Amino acid sequence: MNFFAMKFWQKSNMFSARRLKDKIDDWQSPPLNPILVIVFLAGFSVAVALYLAANYKKSAISELITGKLPAIGAIMGGDLSTENELSQMVPFASLDDFKNYLDGGRQAYESGLFEEMLADAQQADFDLPTLENENGDQAISQAAAKKYFSLAPVEKQSAADVIQLAGQKIYFSPQNQYYLPKSVKNRNLTGVTMIFDGADLQKAAQIGTIPQDGNFLIAQNILAVFLDAGLAVYDVSDPASPKELWRGRIEDGSEIVASEHYNSKLYLVVKTDIDPANPCPIKPFEIKGNPFVVDCRQIFHPEKNIFSDAVFTVLEINPLQGEVVNHLSFVGQNRESLALISQGNIYAAWRQDREEISFFNDFLQSKCKSLLPNYLLEKTAKLPAAEISLAGKEFELRRLFSSWLSTVSEKEKERVASEMISRLQEYLRDNSGAFEQTVISKIDMEKFGFGRQALIKGYLPDRQFISLSAGNLRLLALSGRMAARKMAWFITGQTNFGDSLKNPAGAYFLDADLNVEAEASNMDLSHQVCGARFTEKKAYLMGCSLDDPISAVDFDPASLGLRGNFSSALPAYIYPIGDELLLAISKNGKTIKITLFDAVLPAKIKKLAEYDLNDYWIDFEAAYQSFTADNANSRFFLPVSRGGYIFSYAAADLALEEILQSVDASRAGFFGDNLYLAGERGIEFFSAPDWKKIKSIKF
Numbered sequence: 001m002n003f004f005a006m007k008f009w010q011k012s013n014m015f016s017a018r019r020l021k022d023k024i025d026d027w028q029s030p031p032l033n034p035i036l037v038i039v040f041l042a043g044f045s046v047a048v049a050l051y052l053a054a055n056y057k058k059s060a061i062s063e064l065i066t067g068k069l070p071a072i073g074a075i076m077g078g079d080l081s082t083e084n085e086l087s088q089m090v091p092f093a094s095l096d097d098f099k100n101y102l103d104g105g106r107q108a109y110e111s112g113l114f115e116e117m118l119a120d121a122q123q124a125d126f127d128l129p130t131l132e133n134e135n136g137d138q139a140i141s142q143a144a145a146k147k148y149f150s151l152a153p154v155e156k157q158s159a160a161d162v163i164q165l166a167g168q169k170i171y172f173s174p175q176n177q178y179y180l181p182k183s184v185k186n187r188n189l190t191g192v193t194m195i196f197d198g199a200d201l202q203k204a205a206q207i208g209t210i211p212q213d214g215n216f217l218i219a220q221n222i223l224a225v226f227l228d229a230g231l232a233v234y235d236v237s238d239p240a241s242p243k244e245l246w247r248g249r250i251e252d253g254s255e256i257v258a259s260e261h262y263n264s265k266l267y268l269v270v271k272t273d274i275d276p277a278n279p280c281p282i283k284p285f286e287i288k289g290n291p292f293v294v295d296c297r298q299i300f301h302p303e304k305n306i307f308s309d310a311v312f313t314v315l316e317i318n319p320l321q322g323e324v325v326n327h328l329s330f331v332g333q334n335r336e337s338l339a340l341i342s343q344g345n346i347y348a349a350w351r352q353d354r355e356e357i358s359f360f361n362d363f364l365q366s367k368c369k370s371l372l373p374n375y376l377l378e379k380t381a382k383l384p385a386a387e388i389s390l391a392g393k394e395f396e397l398r399r400l401f402s403s404w405l406s407t408v409s410e411k412e413k414e415r416v417a418s419e420m421i422s423r424l425q426e427y428l429r430d431n432s433g434a435f436e437q438t439v440i441s442k443i444d445m446e447k448f449g450f451g452r453q454a455l456i457k458g459y460l461p462d463r464q465f466i467s468l469s470a471g472n473l474r475l476l477a478l479s480g481r482m483a484a485r486k487m488a489w490f491i492t493g494q495t496n497f498g499d500s501l502k503n504p505a506g507a508y509f510l511d512a513d514l515n516v517e518a519e520a521s522n523m524d525l526s527h528q529v530c531g532a533r534f535t536e537k538k539a540y541l542m543g544c545s546l547d548d549p550i551s552a553v554d555f556d557p558a559s560l561g562l563r564g565n566f567s568s569a570l571p572a573y574i575y576p577i578g579d580e581l582l583l584a585i586s587k588n589g590k591t592i593k594i595t596l597f598d599a600v601l602p603a604k605i606k607k608l609a610e611y612d613l614n615d616y617w618i619d620f621e622a623a624y625q626s627f628t629a630d631n632a633n634s635r636f637f638l639p640v641s642r643g644g645y646i647f648s649y650a651a652a653d654l655a656l657e658e659i660l661q662s663v664d665a666s667r668a669g670f671f672g673d674n675l676y677l678a679g680e681r682g683i684e685f686f687s688a689p690d691w692k693k694i695k696s697i698k699f
Contacts, residue, residue, distance in 0.1 A: 087304035089450040092296045098279045105307040107389050108355050138546040145531020145542045151575040151627045160215035160226055163667040168199040173213040174680045175666050195239040201685045204695045208239035219261040222319045246322030249286040260341040266319040269339040272311045284313045288322050300330040310334045326448035342468040346443035357393045358384040359435045367423040376404050397490050420491050433457030436479045454514040458506050467534035471512040474555050476532050479504050509557045520561020535576045546570045552602035564603035587617045596654050611654040615640045630670035637668050658691040
């Protein structure tokens with residue numbers, strides 16, 4: 001059995017002979033003798049599957065398209081009011097209620113043949129830094145784009161890391177302290193987190209040790225170390241004698257996806273995979289050896305069905321006592337829901353798309369009546385209400401088009417398909433926002449419940465595409481590309497349209513109450529977007545191919561959406577210096593190129609200076625996490641093996657100030673006129689302006 005037939009029969013809830021009789025034939029054929037109907041449909045369903053399996057790759061539909069179609073795309077437009085209303089968040093009433101909701105979400109939104117065919121065709125590993133994209137070019141994954149935008153992150157002080165400065169103390173957890181294979185029975189060996197007195201750097205010394213290593217948060221003398229399967233919390237008010245307060249452990253199938261220490265509380269977001277057979281209660285977290293249980297009636301969901309495969313639990317914890325003060329749980333999607341904790345604010349975001357069969361049927365009825373026969377329009381109009389799964393509806397829609405196009409000439413096939421794709425482009429330009437949508441909800445921190453909501457057009461690929469500044473949310477939502485590909489697949493049977501697809505996006509500026517202060521919902525980008533980084537008034541976008549330019553988008557509410565592209569040799573690490581300058585560190589053969597840009601006007605990014613550094617790119621890539629900048633004094637540290645370089649970018653120029661011979665740094669940082677380099681073998685301190693080494697501590 002070939003691919004198409006196999007995928008058809010693998011769908012357990014699609015079409016058996018009995019299901020075809022009950023769910024499809026009642027709206028496609030007049031009543032017949034029941035026995036004859038059963039016999040006929042049993043043979044017919046097998047014949048259809050075998051016919052499509054044998055002819056799928058050879059069909060006139062699939063033959064006609066590659067390289068012959070006009071561009072497909074969509075630009076989000078219009079106001080925010082669409083058919084999909086915001087739905088209230090309500091708790092499940094019982095276990096059965098939860099199961100019914102999951103079943104409804106699967107029926108409406110579960111991946112069908114298009115998604116399975118696309119995944120099988122691409123076989124893409126999105127954790128790889130580069131891979132072949134659909135056009136054979138070198139591609140950049142979202143994981144790689146995130147890395148290229150990660151130099152000296154603006155949220156470093158509030159995010160967990162292996163080094164933190166708190167007052168006059170430095171906390172450091174050297175990486176790679178132990179590598180133990182799974183076969184080693186004693187896996188209790190741990191590294192340490194060291195505490196250094198930095199009041200007088202010439203006398204800097206280690207003053208304490210915590211017997212745990214990992215990323216950590218510290219505030220008000222409370223240090224929380226994140227372990228592989230939980231966290232350990234310490235009181236470090238006496239650094240010479242840290243005291244373990246309590247431990248927490250996440251259960252199998254759960255992970256901590258966000259954290260922050262704010263206003264004497266520790267906030268965690270734990271994502272837990274849903275077990276469809278037993279979705280609740282859940283036990284996402286264990287604290288001081290006691291499971292924290294979330295009952296079915298404590299888990300919230302949108303009234304409107306969404307596909308759900310995870311529960312997100314927000315925990316507000318008293319770090320001194322190890323007690324959960326407040327908690328809130330809600331369903332979402334593993335890959336398409338987000339939870340953001342920043343500056344004491346908590347936001348949740350989830351996809352809320354319109355069911356695509358109804359969307360596509362609306363396109364046919366409103367744009368294609370002059371192209372298609374009446375019987376085909378009548379049959380497709382009945383599909384949205386058919387009581388069969390989404391995958392079943394998709395298969396039937398493809399079958400209808402395949403059957404009809406097989407009855408017309410080759411020339412007519414090409415004309416009809418080309419015209420439908422052209423009309424689809426026009427339709428999506430005005431309506432894609434009604435198909436792909438995202439709900440943003442702000443958690444009310446006083447009531448610890450869901451507060452205001454906003455509905456935006458498009459989707460947020462991951463955490464990179466949302467930023468919080470001064471209580472305002474900036475969002476970059478992508479839309480239309482996958483909608484266009486799927487709509488075109490209904491017509492053509494093809495999953496790959498490459499460069500013929502446009503890349504629509506929308507920029508949104510929301511105030512603290514989630515009111516839309518400004519939006520630019522009609523941006524049409526020249527390339528796909530795989531990464532984003534925000535400054536106070538801008539966002540920089542990285543494409544998904546090494547040949548794509550980098551885009552700059554204005555996020556000032558008065559000029560939101562103004563944008564421009566500029567070229568930088570890729571792969572490149574991008575570091576915005578405020579809103580006026582931009583630094584790009586790129587590969588130049590085997591060595592390193594540094595480029596400084598004027599970024600005052602997003603539409604007119606100008607190159608100011610270049611510096612070719614005769615050192616190995618591979619060494620910088622191995623140490624990029626220790627890049628750091630001192631914007632107050634217009635300088636930055638660029639790490640390589642066994643030290644690095646201090647550059648000045650004053651007077652719109654790049655100048656080498658000093659070459660430092662030091663440890664292989666895994667982290668570095670400026671504080672005042674000093675620089676520290678911390679690595680597995682030690683920590684060293686240097687002082688401006690001559691950058692002499694003033695202290696070296698070996699481990």
